[in-house]
Amino acid sequence: MIHATRLTKRYGSILALQDLNLTVPDGAVFGLLGPxxxxxxxxxxxxVGLLFPDSGQISLGQCPPYQVGYLPExxxxxxxxxxxxxxxxxxxxxxxxxxGARQTxxxxxxxxxxxxxxxxxxxxxxxxMLQRLGVAQALLLDPPLLLLDEPLDGLDPAAQAxxxxxxxxxxxxxxxxxxCTHRLSDVTQMCTHVGILAQGRLVRTGSMAELTTPRSxxxxxxxxxxxxxxxxxxxxxxxxMISGNQVILPGDALEAKSAVLRLLLDAGLQIWxxxxxxxxxxxxxLDAIRSxxxxxxxxx
Amino acid sequence: xxxxxxLTAYIVVEFSRxxxxxxxxxxxxxxxxxxxxxxxxGIDQDYFALVVGGFFGxxxxxxxxxxxxxxxxxxxxxxxxxxxxxxxxxxxVAMATIAVCGVLELAVSVLxxxxxxVPLPTTKMLDVIPVWLSxxxxxVTLGLHLxxxxxxxxxxxxxxxxxxxxxxxxxxxQSGAPVGFTDRFSWIPRLTANPVRWEWAVNSMRVIIWPxxxxxxxxxxxxxxxxxxxxxxxxxxxxxxxxxxxSSLFGRKDLVLPEG
Numbered sequence: 001m002i003h004a005t006r007l008t009k010r011y012g013s014i015l016a017l018q019d020l021n022l023t024v025p026d027g028a029v030f031g032l033l034g035p036x037x038x039x040x041x042x043x044x045x046x047x048v049g050l051l052f053p054d055s056g057q058i059s060l061g062q063c064p065p066y067q068v069g070y071l072p073e074x075x076x077x078x079x080x081x082x083x084x085x086x087x088x089x090x091x092x093x094x095x096x097x098x099x100g101a102r103q104t105x106x107x108x109x110x111x112x113x114x115x116x117x118x119x120x121x122x123x124x125x126x127x128x129m130l131q132r133l134g135v136a137q138a139l140l141l142d143p144p145l146l147l148l149d150e151p152l153d154g155l156d157p158a159a160q161a162x163x164x165x166x167x168x169x170x171x172x173x174x175x176x177x178x179x180c181t182h183r184l185s186d187v188t189q190m191c192t193h194v195g196i197l198a199q200g201r202l203v204r205t206g207s208m209a210e211l212t213t214p215r216s217x218x219x220x221x222x223x224x225x226x227x228x229x230x231x232x233x234x235x236x237x238x239x240x241m242i243s244g245n246q247v248i249l250p251g252d253a254l255e256a257k258s259a260v261l262r263l264l265l266d267a268g269l270q271i272w273x274x275x276x277x278x279x280x281x282x283x284x285x286l287d288a289i290r291s292x293x294x295x296x297x298x299x300x
Numbered sequence: 301x302x303x304x305x306x307l308t309a310y311i312v313v314e315f316s317r318x319x320x321x322x323x324x325x326x327x328x329x330x331x332x333x334x335x336x337x338x339x340x341x342g343i344d345q346d347y348f349a350l351v352v353g354g355f356f357g358x359x360x361x362x363x364x365x366x367x368x369x370x371x372x373x374x375x376x377x378x379x380x381x382x383x384x385x386x387x388x389x390x391x392x393v394a395m396a397t398i399a400v401c402g403v404l405e406l407a408v409s410v411l412x413x414x415x416x417x418v419p420l421p422t423t424k425m426l427d428v429i430p431v432w433l434s435x436x437x438x439x440v441t442l443g444l445h446l447x448x449x450x451x452x453x454x455x456x457x458x459x460x461x462x463x464x465x466x467x468x469x470x471x472x473x474q475s476g477a478p479v480g481f482t483d484r485f486s487w488i489p490r491l492t493a494n495p496v497r498w499e500w501a502v503n504s505m506r507v508i509i510w511p512x513x514x515x516x517x518x519x520x521x522x523x524x525x526x527x528x529x530x531x532x533x534x535x536x537x538x539x540x541x542x543x544x545x546x547s548s549l550f551g552r553k554d555l556v557l558p559e560g
Contacts (some may be wrong), residue, residue, distance in 0.1 A: 050554070051555065051556070064384065066381060066382050066384045068381075072377050074374070076374040076375035076559060078314045080317035081313075089306065089379070094382040095302065141382075
């Protein structure tokens, strides 16, 4: 659906995106991660045509930019309008007639839990309400592609959960959703694919399943370990780690797994859990970000 | 076109609910009090046609800057990205400005009619309305170039310079100095010592200024030629070209709109 090729964008001397190649597959809920200033917002603005690339191309497949649903990082609205009135206006600017715009506005209000606020002036809405209004306007025309910049910002925990569920449902309904966020836990819960941007470059991308592959590390959780046994265990392999009632066997220490288990059982301890651990998104993210040169080097 | 009408209505409503609208209405009211009610013994037809039309031409320019600058704000993002073409957005800004100015101009005109010393005949009204409209459209399209919305690089400085030059030239013409257009712009070919052909610049100036001058002739109580009667249409054509230039500047502009 989204295909960027060698996309480069500068703001004066600052390089916001550098030779970015990124593909967001059809029907994916794609989490675009990255630290502040990584180029996530610039990428979205290029996608909807608010900015023009210095070089490279970006294509949204069959979907023209004016048919996407777009939520900017901090959505602003005319304070003198009422919530429902604004959505009807947005629908009409999107090409609907008055009746169609009213219908779609009503549906978008229901989807985002704003039905009771339709007559409320935007100026008197809280930040969370404005964020939901931003999502409502993005959903208005039932777009095949949604570009959401920090959609969960400013929402209370219940509204965050509802929004995560809504995004998941949109993905299940075949919509392609690109979500820019800092919240790794949200990405883990709702995204099928992930891309990590750092200093204008894509440093890691793939499906969640591909990225969070099982690591060669096993952890064994048992009853609390007596002190004498702890010393005995640590002599089995130099890489073996003990944390509370958990014995962690990373890398080469895996070969000592049988010996460790035998020792624990012989000591009469109950084994509660034995699991092969997966790399967490946080570890992948931090690994990808730390491998980048300092931000100052981007200034050209 | 449906999208442009919807956006135009939005811009008009959003503007009309602002304090700026109140300020603009105060300016118009002050104009009416000073320039229409303040004239002892009433106003004549020439005064009415030139002063009201001229004021709203300039007011249209100022209002275009104000409305375009209001549109140059982050709240525009969410409507702007829904348009297939950027020209649509600019057209909506221009149409909204013309609509607001048109309503105010109509109100001031109607309120001014009782102040006329000699009633305005319908035939004269038919001369005046197209000229007023053309001045308003020209003012609005020029105003777009002076706004932050359309500005790209040095474009605004160039637009101000050109506008100043036109106003200066018109003022010279109206002062009654018996100087022909060729004489007025005769200094342009002498800009460089080398024999550079500057005739195009001289001709461009003539093309811009002549219709405005001719339209002034049309609204005054004097005879005018058939060619002069076409001057409002020519001004509209010039306005379309000025709008086209604004549209091309805006069409390739990076939109990073302020949030404050």
